[in-house]
Amino acid sequence: MDFAFDARTEELRGKLLAFMDEYVYPAEAVAEEQRAALASPWDSPAVVEELKAEARRQGLWNLFLPDAEYGAGLTNLQYAPLAEITGRSPQLAPTALNCAAPDTGNMEVLAQFGDERQRKQWLEPLLAGEIRSAFAMTEPEVASSDATNITTHIERDGDEYVITGRKWYISGAMNPDCRIFIVMGKTDPDGADIRRQQSMVLVPRDTPGVTVERAMRVFGYEDHYHGGHAEVIFDHARVPVPNLIGEEGGGFAIAQARLGPGRIHHCMRLIGMAERAIELMCRRAVSRTAFGKALGQQGVVHNWIADARVQVEQLRLLVLKTAWLMDTVGNRGAHTEIQAIKIATPRAVVGIIDRAIQLYGAGGVSQDFPLAELYAAARTLMIADGPDEVHQRSLARRELKKYL
Template sequence: MTDYDISPKARKLLDNLTDFVNSECIPAEPKLEHQLNQGAHRFETVPSILEDLKAKAKKRGLWNLFLGAEEYGNLGAGITNFEYALLAEQMGRSIQLAPEACNCSAPDTGNMEVLAKYGTEAQKARWLGPLLKGEIRSAFAMTEPAVASSDATNIRTAIRRDGDAWVVTGHKWWISGAGDPRCKVFVVLGKTNPDHPNPYRQQSVVLVPSDAPGVRVVRPLTVFGYDDAPAGHCEVIFDQVRVPLDHMVLGEGRGFEVMQGRLGPGRLHHCMRAVGLAERAMELTLDRLTLRTAFGRKLAENPVVQHQIAHCRMDVDQARLLVHAAAAKMDRVGPKACKREIAVAKIRVPNLVLKVIDTCIQMHGAAGLGPDLPLAPMYAAARTLRLADGPDDVHTSQLGRDEIRQHAKKSKL
């Protein structure tokens, strides 16, 4: 849906991006799979199609679209969060290629925002500049296998000071981007003061170069068999990794502040792209329904199928409206003041999208499960979002507590 009153600049970008996704990214998806399937070196080289598309996106002016003018000057597109939601939906239609082609893919967008908001000039020069140019990639290292990382106060990775260095020791997993040969820096959450009386001041964030001694990528992990090469979601060991003191972000004990500043907008960006994922699944399904015949009539003529399509349309539109409501409020009051709307979108949108893709798979029959269509990896991507950046259950509990607290405050109970 693009019939919104947006700025002429955003409209031009949206039309340009829609054409780029349809004419360049989606047709290139088979080529990406072919290049990734060349032997056992999926995480050692970058498919040339990615770099080709990045060059084309830059030439079209479709670069760093997520960056707003008020915070980043002329580095990005300078559009609103609401306008970016429309663009991100289009990128979500080719989830493997379009976001990275436009330098708008996770985890880099969130890490760039961390560096832009909280980084020192030296940190920005070393990592933010190359990230903005698309020359390197990055990873965000928070989740750990030994603890319930949905409660970040559980994090066990230790960051201790030793003279003129921080020493990082810990075991992380599901670290997106860590397998990419272009990954040059990890944004690592760990504990600098586990005995601090405030559990939210125990954590800090440090920047760890990927080639630092003691950093070891153990293996890429798969989601329903998909490894998301070349970036991957990896298990990583930090074994007595020494980094200079000036590699800490914002300050000791301020890890939660950095983390929340990063994850709020990032959660909504995931939802923006997920809407495009569902819309693409519906397009594929509608094409099939108008062509396939079963039991003497087109599938599209079957009343049961018509009802399923109607419910899919309502689910996609509901997901889109939740995203748009959160993005529009973020434009008015900032991400911190619209955490309720972001939480509602984060809980509902992945579930709605997952439901739509599952229905689309069902209406494709066995073909929906196979490698010739993108529906199975779409399902894996959508299912991941129910856990990424915090599981549904945690966000739902927090949302419920906030609602009760607000009611008590109004009622003076």
């Protein structure tokens, strides 16, 4: 394994670091000011559109997509250090580069499983940043950590599918530019193979019977720049049969293909969030005095900073190994490592941000610093894309299987 950055990665890293310093970090405060003056909290601040235009001008666009026909054609190993950099400003930077979830996963699904018409109608405008999208899988009435529990019905009626169900925490659905939902439901609820009961269909937001019921908050945050999270009702919503993605019964497999890259992307960005927290911790430690000496001279603060650095270096190596495996042996071959990073990274980063908050005192939980919002985002990722316990169960069973 060689994790040295190649020439293209170094070039993009240099451009992206400069872009963050010159455009993204200064835009954080501007975006908050502009958002407060918007007619709707879900409208995009003007500075976000300016960032997107500049990123596209600089060639920092669709870096996440390994398909060279549609994206930058980077490997996971090449993209990892770039995603880490965007994680330092997780609300603005991924969106500015058109590398924000859930659009990234949806574009990957359409690129890999969509037909020519679907790619033309939905993938191309997503790649251009002209529209946004949402992925409707999680449901409030069942334990959605087990995707076979999904109860939304997708019933064929002639040349149409009729979708009936209730979803929630559907990321991006509050954004007025969200035009399309990828909806997972059951086309064969009584099928013998529980992993062949589900399918995915494309449902335009303006389809009769689709209602965005309410916004869902995350630790009190509405997550505006992400497009919010919504509860969505599908009440006998009808779409043409050609809106099926792939084949009937292929929804579970498509979901697994989508979630693998999504999990590593989250972990890449989490490392950037941890680096931002360490930077803020160190700046605070050398600028504040308590009990007669700088916080940075307190032994407990030394421990916090040292432990954080060790954890980040460990996590980065594990993420890079996972990216390398995904590139060389595929997602299935990297299954163990994908689960390992999904367990380890959010847990460790939550602890690092928590100690940074402690160092800032009241300021750490305020809106004047990004730490509280970083904490909420990192803590949520212990649930999103599968809770830790599900991954631990699967990983442990795979280890035990060697001895049975």
